[in-house]
Amino acid sequence: MNQTPEFFDSSDKRSMDEIHAAAFREAKLPEEGAEPGPVWLYVVIFSTLCFGFFYIGRYLGEISDRPHVLEEGAMIVSNEPEPPKPLFKVGEKVYRQRCVSCHQENGQGVEGAYPPLVQSNWVTGNPDRLVSILLHGINGNLTVNGKVYNGNMPAWETLTDEQIAGVATYIRNSWGNSADTVQIATVADGRKKITRVAPWTEQELNDVFKPQLASGAKK
Amino acid sequence: MNPSNTTSVQAAAVNHSEDSLELDAKLDKRSSFIVVAFILSGSAWLLLGSILGTIASFKLHIPDWLGESAWLSFGRVRPLHLNWMAYGWASQVGVGVSLWILSRVLKTTIPVRPWLFVGLLVWNFFLLIGGIEILMGHSRGLEWLELPIYTIVPIVLVILLAGEAALAMLHTRKTPHLYISAWYLIAAFICFPLLGVVSSLPIFDGTVQAGMNWWYAHNALGLWFTPMGLAIAYYLIPKVTGRPIYSYPLSVLGFWSLLLFYNWNGFHHLIGGPVPTWFVTISVAASVMMIIPVVTVAVNQHMTIIGSFEAVKYSPTLRFVVFAAMSYTFVSIQGSLQAIRSFNEVIHFTHYVIAHAHAGVYSFFTMMLFGAVYYIMPRITNWEWHSPKLIKLHFWLSASGMIIYLVGLQWGGIIQGLEMNNPDIPFMTVVNNTKKWLLSRSFAAILLTAGHFVFAYNVFRLMHLRKVRPAPPVTWLDIQRQRALEPKAEPASLGKKVTSAFSNLNKSFKRWANDVKVDEH
Numbered sequence: 001m002n003q004t005p006e007f008f009d010s011s012d013k014r015s016m017d018e019i020h021a022a023a024f025r026e027a028k029l030p031e032e033g034a035e036p037g038p039v040w041l042y043v044v045i046f047s048t049l050c051f052g053f054f055y056i057g058r059y060l061g062e063i064s065d066r067p068h069v070l071e072e073g074a075m076i077v078s079n080e081p082e083p084p085k086p087l088f089k090v091g092e093k094v095y096r097q098r099c100v101s102c103h104q105e106n107g108q109g110v111e112g113a114y115p116p117l118v119q120s121n122w123v124t125g126n127p128d129r130l131v132s133i134l135l136h137g138i139n140g141n142l143t144v145n146g147k148v149y150n151g152n153m154p155a156w157e158t159l160t161d162e163q164i165a166g167v168a169t170y171i172r173n174s175w176g177n178s179a180d181t182v183q184i185a186t187v188a189d190g191r192k193k194i195t196r197v198a199p200w201t202e203q204e205l206n207d208v209f210k211p212q213l214a215s216g217a218k219k
Numbered sequence: 220m221n222p223s224n225t226t227s228v229q230a231a232a233v234n235h236s237e238d239s240l241e242l243d244a245k246l247d248k249r250s251s252f253i254v255v256a257f258i259l260s261g262s263a264w265l266l267l268g269s270i271l272g273t274i275a276s277f278k279l280h281i282p283d284w285l286g287e288s289a290w291l292s293f294g295r296v297r298p299l300h301l302n303w304m305a306y307g308w309a310s311q312v313g314v315g316v317s318l319w320i321l322s323r324v325l326k327t328t329i330p331v332r333p334w335l336f337v338g339l340l341v342w343n344f345f346l347l348i349g350g351i352e353i354l355m356g357h358s359r360g361l362e363w364l365e366l367p368i369y370t371i372v373p374i375v376l377v378i379l380l381a382g383e384a385a386l387a388m389l390h391t392r393k394t395p396h397l398y399i400s401a402w403y404l405i406a407a408f409i410c411f412p413l414l415g416v417v418s419s420l421p422i423f424d425g426t427v428q429a430g431m432n433w434w435y436a437h438n439a440l441g442l443w444f445t446p447m448g449l450a451i452a453y454y455l456i457p458k459v460t461g462r463p464i465y466s467y468p469l470s471v472l473g474f475w476s477l478l479l480f481y482n483w484n485g486f487h488h489l490i491g492g493p494v495p496t497w498f499v500t501i502s503v504a505a506s507v508m509m510i511i512p513v514v515t516v517a518v519n520q521h522m523t524i525i526g527s528f529e530a531v532k533y534s535p536t537l538r539f540v541v542f543a544a545m546s547y548t549f550v551s552i553q554g555s556l557q558a559i560r561s562f563n564e565v566i567h568f569t570h571y572v573i574a575h576a577h578a579g580v581y582s583f584f585t586m587m588l589f590g591a592v593y594y595i596m597p598r599i600t601n602w603e604w605h606s607p608k609l610i611k612l613h614f615w616l617s618a619s620g621m622i623i624y625l626v627g628l629q630w631g632g633i634i635q636g637l638e639m640n641n642p643d644i645p646f647m648t649v650v651n652n653t654k655k656w657l658l659s660r661s662f663a664a665i666l667l668t669a670g671h672f673v674f675a676y677n678v679f680r681l682m683h684l685r686k687v688r689p690a691p692p693v694t695w696l697d698i699q700r701q702r703a704l705e706p707k708a709e710p711a712s713l714g715k716k717v718t719s720a721f722s723n724l725n726k727s728f729k730r731w732a733n734d735v736k737v738d739e740h
Contacts, residue, residue: 026598027696028240029324029398029454030463037469041518045511052504059503059560061496105645 087162087181091170094163098156099171107175113151115144117171121211124172124179129209131182131190134164137199155199161187243323244598250322251599253332256339257315258592259682262675264307264346269668271300276664280657290354298365299353305363305439306374307346309584311339313447314381316591317404319599320454321385324401325392330384338377345370361428363436368419375415382408399470403450406478410442426494430486437485440579445477445547448587449516452544455594456523459537459695460530465522473515480508487558490567506558513551520544530695535610537695539590542618546582550575565640570653570660571632574625581667582621589617589674596681603689605680609673616670624663631656 095103103109107117117123122144123130137155141148156164164187172179194208275297278284285291318329329335349370352358358365366374385408389401418435457464464470483505486498524530524541531538553575557566566572593610597603604610631653638649 024240025691025694025696026240026243026458027461030457030461032399032464032467032470034468035466035522037466037515037518041469041514044514048508048510052508055504055507056500059496059500061500063495063497100645 087166087169087184088173090162090166091168092166094159094167095170098159099167102151102153103171107171107177109149110151111147113149115142115147115149115151118175118177120144124177125211126209127168127172127180127182127186128190129205129211130168130172131164131187132194132209133200133205134159134168135187135190136194136196138201138205139199140201142202153199157191161191242326246322246326246328247319247599248601250319250329250332253329253335253339254315254319254595254599255682256336257311257318258596259678260339260343261308261310261312261315261588262592262678264303264311265671266675268300268304268308269664269671271296271303273661273664273668275300276657276661280654280661289356295354295356295358298358298362299350301363302353302366303346303350304580306342306366306371309444309580309588310374310378311342312588312592313444313584314378316451316588316595317407317447318381318384319595320400320450320591321388321404324394324398324454325388326394327388327391330387330391331380335381335384338380342374342377345373349374361432363439364418364432371415372419375412375419378408378415379412382412398454399464399467399474400450400454402471402474403446403453406474407443407446407450410438410446414438414442426492429489429492430494430498433485433488434482435485437488438482440576440584441481441484442478444580444584445481448543448547448584449473449477451587451591452520452540452547455536455540455590456520456544458594459534459540460524460527461696461699462523462527465519469515469519473512473519476508476515477512480505480512484509484554484558487563490558490560490563503558503560507555509551509555513548513555517544517548527695533693533695533698535607535614536590536594538614539586539593542614543583543586543590546578546586550578550583553578565636566632567636569632569636569639570628570656571636574628574632577621578625582625586617586621589613592674592678596678600681602681602685603691604677605684605689606677607692609677613670613673613677616666616673620663620666620670623666624660627656627659627663631659 102114103117104114109116115122122133122142133153135155135157138153141150143149159167161184165182165184168182168187171177172182274285274291275293278286278293278296282293289295318335322329346366349366352367352370353365357367359367364371385405389405414435418431423431453464453470456462483502486494486502487506490499490503492499528541531541556562557571557575593604635649635653635656638644638652639646
């Protein structure tokens, strides 16, 4: 007699009637069948296996020093020097990341604080002046198309020449604006020529720059 | 069982067969205390987890609510909801139900019951401590593994103890044939301690840790909850309907293909992450392979229950189990599809994935556990459920809550994913657009929580508010027995139905006419 030790229940004290009643409420667990299953089930199983092997073969990628590359083609492309992106595209990305919060998606700015970029001579006028605003920022009142705006624009001198040229090109050619591309060399020149720490004021800008680049002047 | 063990001649006469129902009733009596303990403890965690889940849900559309307290910030409440639900509710009730099913299908007593009870106390203690640690901000920062190491390891050890009990039952079993539920349960009890121990080793760093994290988290669902859930379905469907499992070979095929493929699935969570491509590709292929066990199980269970669907009217258990089994097929096929890269690019980092996870752990596993608890409790406590109406209310709260949850978040999640992939839509617009779907989720959370309180009340009433013994329910088995005695009614043709409808109408008209005459006198 190797009975398992009992726990909180040394013996079953129920009457046989009770045990019968407990048993009568359910059927015995019927013995399992052994049907082979429908044919389509095997078709599904076989097709799934086929897909699995295909998928592994197709998308295994590189088992090499570049295991993160999904496709061989992608690896070859990445070894070649990247073609330069058009400045407009570069600028669009910079604008979305850094400028939209004040000047807004549509370039209209915010009344009283952040001036609009649309139809603004500050944007489409002298490119040297625009570049310098981007590099050093601007403080205090600024009049655009007869309305006064008073906000602080931070200096973006930490951006690369390509990014500054890009964003300048982007805002000069979006929302109906149309003006020349700002070259990377223009930004490099601007950085060299004017070295200042404080942001511009409207007065200073008017003293230093002409509103328009004189026609025939070097671009 | 050796007849000399029994105390009376009468009992010996009854126990002539090793798989008699009387033996089951005796085994139930022995497993009663420990199984009830696991179910009650798990149900308490269910209530706590529901409240936390509801708070977390509301915080997503009212971000400032309870924001002053760091303890109740989203980043702490949500992981705690997950951990208490997974290791409190699902695992504890899962272990209790599993031990009960093993005792039944292996025809042997649950061993080391006092130690299991001590283990349950240890489990609860460390789950509580671990929860406080998470609320204090000391989480490990790994999804599904937020509990600090020193609290998760004792819990894993307790589950290992329950696994030892399961293996001991396999050893002392009184039946040569292994029913399919036993296969699944033994596998679950072997897999989970392995997962728990490996994931606690201090050898994972960086991307390898991310790989381990998702290997663990996906397998906790796939090799711990899923086999337990399927074992419950395989046991309860034939028990309630009285029909045999359609095919043992298909059961075995479903079992081994689950074990073979599931282990590879977790890395599809790292699509687009800095892990080797072959690593993710193999995982995606294995996720698609899951179609094999899922369709096999679905066919097997569907062919078992077909023709007995009427039984869901009589058996609340079957209602929950059928809902859960259908959800299993749905959520698994969905999982296979969404693992494919082009689909995953849309739904990754959206609310869709949260809904998918709930479809697995709730629609499938939790509903299965509810079904099991409704079946087991009257048998091991020797008392009936008081109110079939409240059980029905619980079912509909849970089912409708879950359907709203899934439809809202998955539809909203796909929209969110498509918007996030479109660079022209600003991120804040995408976030604001999810708000209405998050509101629908909070509504669902209220329904689900209400359902859980109804469930807890049902359990509490059965355990502690016993006054008048409720009448035993009319089971599907009773209906079948009754029908077997009745003369077989011929299937009524349309013509016959029409004639009988007319004659009924005629009779009631005559009755009415008689009444009128009586009135005239």
